[in-house]
Amino acid sequence: DGVSSRDLEDALYAFGFGLQCSYVKPFGEGHINETYAVYMPTEDGDEFAYILQRVNNNVFKDPAGVMENIFGVTEYLRNVIREEGGDPDRETLSCIKTKTGCTYFEDSEGQPWRCYNYIPNSVCYQLVEEPEQFYQSGNSFGHFLKQLGNYPASSLKETIPDFHNTVKRFGNFQRALHRDIKNRAVTCRGEISFVLEREQDCGVLVQQQEEGILPLRVTHNDTKLNNILFDADTGKGLCIIDLDTIMPGLAANDFGDSIRFGAATAEEDEQNLDLVHFDISLYELYVKGYLEATKDVLTPEEVESLPWGARLMTLECGMRFLTDYLEGDTYFKTAYPEHNLVRARTQFRLVDEMEQQFDRMKEIVKKYCQN
Numbered sequence: 001d002g003v004s005s006r007d008l009e010d011a012l013y014a015f016g017f018g019l020q021c022s023y024v025k026p027f028g029e030g031h032i033n034e035t036y037a038v039y040m041p042t043e044d045g046d047e048f049a050y051i052l053q054r055v056n057n058n059v060f061k062d063p064a065g066v067m068e069n070i071f072g073v074t075e076y077l078r079n080v081i082r083e084e085g086g087d088p089d090r091e092t093l094s095c096i097k098t099k100t101g102c103t104y105f106e107d108s109e110g111q112p113w114r115c116y117n118y119i120p121n122s123v124c125y126q127l128v129e130e131p132e133q134f135y136q137s138g139n140s141f142g143h144f145l146k147q148l149g150n151y152p153a154s155s156l157k158e159t160i161p162d163f164h165n166t167v168k169r170f171g172n173f174q175r176a177l178h179r180d181i182k183n184r185a186v187t188c189r190g191e192i193s194f195v196l197e198r199e200q201d202c203g204v205l206v207q208q209q210e211e212g213i214l215p216l217r218v219t220h221n222d223t224k225l226n227n228i229l230f231d232a233d234t235g236k237g238l239c240i241i242d243l244d245t246i247m248p249g250l251a252a253n254d255f256g257d258s259i260r261f262g263a264a265t266a267e268e269d270e271q272n273l274d275l276v277h278f279d280i281s282l283y284e285l286y287v288k289g290y291l292e293a294t295k296d297v298l299t300p301e302e303v304e305s306l307p308w309g310a311r312l313m314t315l316e317c318g319m320r321f322l323t324d325y326l327e328g329d330t331y332f333k334t335a336y337p338e339h340n341l342v343r344a345r346t347q348f349r350l351v352d353e354m355e356q357q358f359d360r361m362k363e364i365v366k367k368y369c370q371n
């Protein structure tokens, strides 16, 4: 699904980067969209860059909804950052409209393109190199939640419906198990029981949200380290990027997903389970950064929901891998037949360790809530 040079040229033209543009190059290490940096000369002989992206419309079926969410949130953030005395050109993405005033451009194949300001003097890390970065990550995603604390979350489009509806995900798992179209259930009885034994858990957060105990927040839904740009000079978290999956959701979901992959000691598809552990000291670092930014805005119920978020995002993710394994690997890309099962196992190992240390996880959250 490469990008044709004609579509790239059309997109450049649509955003007004015709003949003046100095050069364009593929940029970053994203897996979902096609990202380019566009360099434009300025009058004083400098260069100014933009990010041009072809949005993956296999994943995002409603690009207009996605862009509406992103425009709403980023324009709001610019004002918040101004009030904080920050620099809105570096601390948030800003979207640029097409020459005809649209939020995105549709190329000859019907694929959507959008354009952002380039965040100067920033760095992006693929992996946590220093534990300090994980603290920064918690602090940045926490700050993002706080900045959007008064944004009307329910006005956001749910561009991927039921994304973290763990109860529905459990239902999908049960259906896949019942059909068992690849006859794989016999190869993963232990993993199946692991999920079935946790049916009640799946409802813990969904129920609290439905009962109004947990509020809907603006959630990012892809809270990975490489979706934060760090300030190249100070090393501090600077700007949250990759806003495609901004939706109404629970604080605990964003928090939990960060913990799921960031506090694990091995890759998601590590085959040797002896290497897979939940690192509670990394969890503590993230909690510290996150609560420093959010303890004044989260409700007591939300604070209490955070350890559950870690457990349930990890369970949900493992359940999705196991569902895909049972369905014959139709959703996640796999490199070998058991790949999804291997992934499910790492997630269940993490869930198991989180359950064993759950009291400690709750104590840590309490500790960083005190003023």
Ligand code: ATP
Binding pocket: 027, 028, 029, 030, 031, 032, 033, 034, 035, 051, 093, 116, 117, 118, 119, 120, 122, 124, 222, 226, 227, 229, 241, 242, 243, 244
């Ligand atoms: P993912 O695989 O995380 O879903 P993606 O394909 O959605 O990624 P982005 O995360 O939006 O793509 O962008 C890919 C990379 O491009 C980022 O990780 C970052 O390094 C760089 N990048 C994106 N936007 C900007 C920006 N405005 N300024 C500077 N760098 C950026």
Ligand code: MG
Binding pocket: 030, 031, 226, 227, 242
């Ligand atoms: Mg990204």
Ligand code: MG
Binding pocket: 030, 032, 033, 222, 242, 244
């Ligand atoms: Mg993305």
